[in-house]
Amino acid sequence: MKAFIFPGQGAQFSGMGKDLYEKSAQAKDLFEKANDILGFSITDVMFAGTAEDLKQTKVTQPAVFLHSVILSKVMGDSFDPDMVAGHSLGEISALVANGVLEFEDGLKLVSKRATAMQKACELEESTMAAVLGLEDHLVESICAQTKGIVVAANYNCPGQLVISGDQLAVEKACEELKELGARRAMILPVGGAFHSPLMEPAREELAAAIKETEFKNPKCPIYQNVSTFAVTDPAAIKENLMFQLTAPVKWTQSVQNMIKDGATEFVEIGPGKVLQGLVKKIDRTAQVSSAEI
Incomplete structure (x- = not known):
């Protein structure tokens, strides 16, 4: 069986999507539609912007989403998943590709998500850190006993977990984790504490927008970040x-x-090969590849 997986923030690169725009009339139409919906020319930044330009919150998330979703649409019949999943932001890409959300609705949610997360990041000094070489339960226990807010945020693959929270708590947890034998516990260059309780203001804002959006029956099951199991009911999704x-x-x-x-x-549908690497670390026998047109 074939699973199609969609990357999240961090996979962006300068020039992303340019080949799709030039090769496919359908892709060109969708990119132009995105420029209209967003109210600025995201294609200019994607195709010719610097890495710094692409790091802008209002650009990064829509850019990765557009690259993934438009690629899935121009693949035609070769987009034939038995199941889908997306990493963080990639979950919304997966929902559009899978027929749950319309293209326009998905892009509006991604844009809202990006601005809401940016606002939440500005409320408190917060960060994330990558922890390598420790079992999940050890990382979880250190987070639980560290003063302040720090939680396990991304279970990427065995031995690779990202923690998230207020700046001091994350720094303190990193020190403890190194003492416990972590191969690395390093602060990441991110804007804030994603996938932690500090994102509650953003969650409330995005939830209000999600409530107003129509969700349809998927073409195949989606494995969501929160539940991890196959979901097909639009209300549950x-x-x-x-x-x-x-x-x-x-x-x-x-x-x-x-x-x-x-x-x-x-x-993997979208920029980069990060998810393929993670899948291989989870199960060496799995076949991985990048989607092509």
């Missing part, structure tokens, strides 16, 4: 998405469940 910003991204568990349910091949 909607509910899970509402809690994604404050809940951890359970990528390891989602991939393990997809494999348990029969996935043998994982196709």
Whole structure:
């Protein structure tokens, strides 16, 4: 069985999507439609902007979303998943590709998500850190006993967990984790504490927008970051998405469940190959590839 997976923030690169725009009339139309919806020319930044330009919150998330979704649309019949999943932001890309959300609605939610997260980041000094080489339960226990707010945020693959929270708590947890034997515990260059309780203001803002958006039946099951199991009911998909910003991204568990349910091949749709690397670390026998037109 074939699983199509969609990357999140951090996969962006200068020139992304330019080949799609030039090769496909359908892609060109969708990119131009995106420029109109967003109210600025995101294609100019995607195709010719610097890495610094692409880091702007209002650009990064829509850019990754557009690259993934437009690629899935121009693939035509070769987009034939038995199941889908997306990493953080990538979950919204997966929902559009899977027929749950309309293109316009998905892009509006992504734009709202980006601005809401940016506002939440400005309320308190916060950050994230990557922890390598420790078992999940050890990282969780250090987070639980550290003063302040610090939680497990991204379960990326065995031995790779990202923690998130207020600046001092994350720094303190990193010191403790190194003493416990972590190979690395390093602060990441991110704007704030994503997938932690500090994102509650953003979660509330995005949840209000999600409530007003129509969710349709998916073409195939989606394995969501919050639940990790196959979901096909639009109401359940909607509910899970509402809690994604404050809940951890359970990528390891989602991939393990997809494999348990029969996935043998994982196709990454969008910029980069990060998810392919994570899948191989979760299960060396899984086949991985990048989607092409």
